[in-house]
Amino acid sequence: MKKSKNILICPLEWGLGHAGRMVALAEKMQCPGRNIIFGAGEKHLAFIKNELPGINCLSFPGFRPVYSRYLPQYIIIFLQIPLLVYHTVREHIILKKMIARHSLDMVISDNRFGLWNKKITSVYVTHQLRILFPSSLSFLEFTGVQLHRKIISRFRWCLVPDLPGDVNLTGRMSHEMKLPANIRFTGILSRFRTCGMPEGLPAGKKETICVILSGPEPQRGILERKITAVLAEENRQAIILGGKPQEGTQKETKGNITYYSHAGRREMQEIIAGSELIIARAGYSTIMELVSLNCRALLIPTPGQTEQEYLASRLAEMGWFTCISQKDLKGVLPSGPGLPGIKDDIIKQSGELLDKVLKEISDETEI
Numbered sequence: 001m002k003k004s005k006n007i008l009i010c011p012l013e014w015g016l017g018h019a020g021r022m023v024a025l026a027e028k029m030q031c032p033g034r035n036i037i038f039g040a041g042e043k044h045l046a047f048i049k050n051e052l053p054g055i056n057c058l059s060f061p062g063f064r065p066v067y068s069r070y071l072p073q074y075i076i077i078f079l080q081i082p083l084l085v086y087h088t089v090r091e092h093i094i095l096k097k098m099i100a101r102h103s104l105d106m107v108i109s110d111n112r113f114g115l116w117n118k119k120i121t122s123v124y125v126t127h128q129l130r131i132l133f134p135s136s137l138s139f140l141e142f143t144g145v146q147l148h149r150k151i152i153s154r155f156r157w158c159l160v161p162d163l164p165g166d167v168n169l170t171g172r173m174s175h176e177m178k179l180p181a182n183i184r185f186t187g188i189l190s191r192f193r194t195c196g197m198p199e200g201l202p203a204g205k206k207e208t209i210c211v212i213l214s215g216p217e218p219q220r221g222i223l224e225r226k227i228t229a230v231l232a233e234e235n236r237q238a239i240i241l242g243g244k245p246q247e248g249t250q251k252e253t254k255g256n257i258t259y260y261s262h263a264g265r266r267e268m269q270e271i272i273a274g275s276e277l278i279i280a281r282a283g284y285s286t287i288m289e290l291v292s293l294n295c296r297a298l299l300i301p302t303p304g305q306t307e308q309e310y311l312a313s314r315l316a317e318m319g320w321f322t323c324i325s326q327k328d329l330k331g332v333l334p335s336g337p338g339l340p341g342i343k344d345d346i347i348k349q350s351g352e353l354l355d356k357v358l359k360e361i362s363d364e365t366e367i
Contacts, residue, residue, distance in 0.1 A: 005105040008098065010039040012111040013062040015215050016243055017285025019044045021161060021189040022110055023051045025125075028354060037102065047245040051191065051265055058102075060094070062112050063087035065216075075304075088114035109155070116154040123361065124155040127162055127284050129174045129183070132306045149180060157361060158182050161189040161288065163349060169287060171314050173307070184357045187350025189285075190292035192269050209238040210275035214283055219302050219326075226329050227279060231257055239271055269293065282312035282323065290321070294343040299323040 009026055011018040019040065026036050038048045039060030048055060065080050077084075092114035098104060099117060108123040109115035116122035129152075131144045152158045162170045164185040211227055213220055224240070231238045232255065240259045247261040263271060272278060278297040280286050284307070290297050299321050301308035312323035 004033055004035045006035045006037060006103055007106045007108065008037045008039055008058075008102070008104050009108045010060060010062065010110065010112050010115055011044060013041050013044055013064050014111075015283060015285075016044065016047050016245075017214060017283045018110045019047050020051075020191050021285045021288065022108070022125075023048060024189040024191050025108070025186075026052065026055070029358060037104075039098075043246050050245050050262070058098070060091075060098070062091070084113075088112075091115055092117075113151050121157075121361070122155045124152055124158045125161065126152075126158065127160060127170050127174055128307065129160065129179070130172060130177060132173060132310050134306055145177065152180055152182065156182065157184060159357060160185050161187070161284075163187055163346065163353070167346070169291065169311070169315070170284070171310070173310070184360070185353055186357050187353035188288040188291060188346060189350075189354075190289045191265055192289055192292050207237060208271075208275045209236055209277050209279065210271055211238065211240045212278065212280040212286060213241060213243050214281050214286060215302050223281070223300060223326060223329075226326065228257065230330060239275070241268060241271070282308035282315075284311060287311060287315070287321075291343065291346060297321045300326050300329060303327070 007029065009022050011022040022038070026038070030036055035056065037056040037058060038045065038052075039058045040048065041059070041061035041064070045057045045059070049057060063084055065077055065084075091112060095107065095115050095117055099107075099120060104120055106121040106123065107115050107117065108125065110125040111128075116124070126148075129145070129148065130141060131148060133140050133144065158180065160170075160174050160183060162168050162174055162185055168175060169188065209231065211231075213224055215223075228240070235256055238257045240257060241263050242259060242261045245262045249263065250261040252259045260271075272293055272295060276296075278290060278295045280290065280297060280299060282299040282301040287299075299308075299312040299315070301312040301323065303326050312321070315321045316323040
């Protein structure tokens with residue numbers, strides 16, 4: 001009798017979005033003969049257990065950078081590079097012990113640099129083959145690409161959650177360059193793709209604004225305070241999704257605003273589908289989920305986070321979403337365009353790509 005294959009999945013802990021897209025990948029990989037195990041810190045494990053009841057979990061916290069209220073995030077992250085290197089080496093050593101202790105056959109690392117081992121199939125997930133720098137430091141991008149390629153080369157496979165052609169989400173972050181041989185595009189990864197759209201929503205009742213809070217403090221709290229003030233002035237019905245699974249599913253209404261500490265996947269999908277406008281950070285996992293649900297959205301990139309500023313600006317220029325800077329958030333909220341009629345094609349192509357990639361990995365590893 002064939003023994004089950006043990007697959008460890010470890011999301012980056014810089015936001016719940018990375019855990020969300022790994023949930024989507026885990027669901028696709030689940031089948032008899034595969035034992036999926038998640039390794040993360042307390043907050044992410046609370047989210048994962050809520051999304052995948054009964055899933056096996058291990059405490060394996062990753063590097064969580066400290067952010068500043070005043071300095072741009074790229075400066076703060078640069079100053080923490082020595083700590084990142086320490087965590088990378090430490091994770092690599094811990095993984096070696098976990099392979100023996102839990103008889104691991106595969107590890108899937110979402111942007112956690114040290115989680116590779118030559119004795120098992122090591123898979124790396126990233127949407128940033130090119131890490132973007134501010135314009136004043138753009139001359140460093142070539143060096144960044146080379147260093148990232150060195151990390152990617154340690155892994156057997158590198159999965160990019162995007163489309164490979166001209167219609168794509170990441171732009172120059174994962175395109176317009178020569179790709180290493182172990183790169184595979186998977187299409188977008190969204191938790192909502194497996195749910196189907198909720199039925200029974202009353203036609204013509206989309207009058208609510210839905211705010212999806214995400215990202216690290218202190219910028220998360222700053223956005224919450226600013227957006228709450230704007231919503232109170234507009235006096236329109238609004239729902240704020242706090243994204244704090246460790247606090248349970250608390251719900252509180254004050255005036256025209258209802259606050260959810262956390263909403264399960266089905267409830268969150270129903271709230272989004274029943275809303276006239278979604279307001280969210282421009283995190284890549286959030287964008288993939290918005291595209292999968294064909295939402296009209298206003299993107300507010302985290303100040304100083306070059307990746308989000310690029311994504312929000314690019315997708316606004318393409319006419320997919322509207323974007324506004326956090327400092328300009330005041331007065332009437334712009335509703336902006338809806339997605340062009342390409343959502344179904346993106347979902348179809350993504351499903352085909354992911355099936356093909358997972359089959360390739362499975363055939364090689366006999367999973």
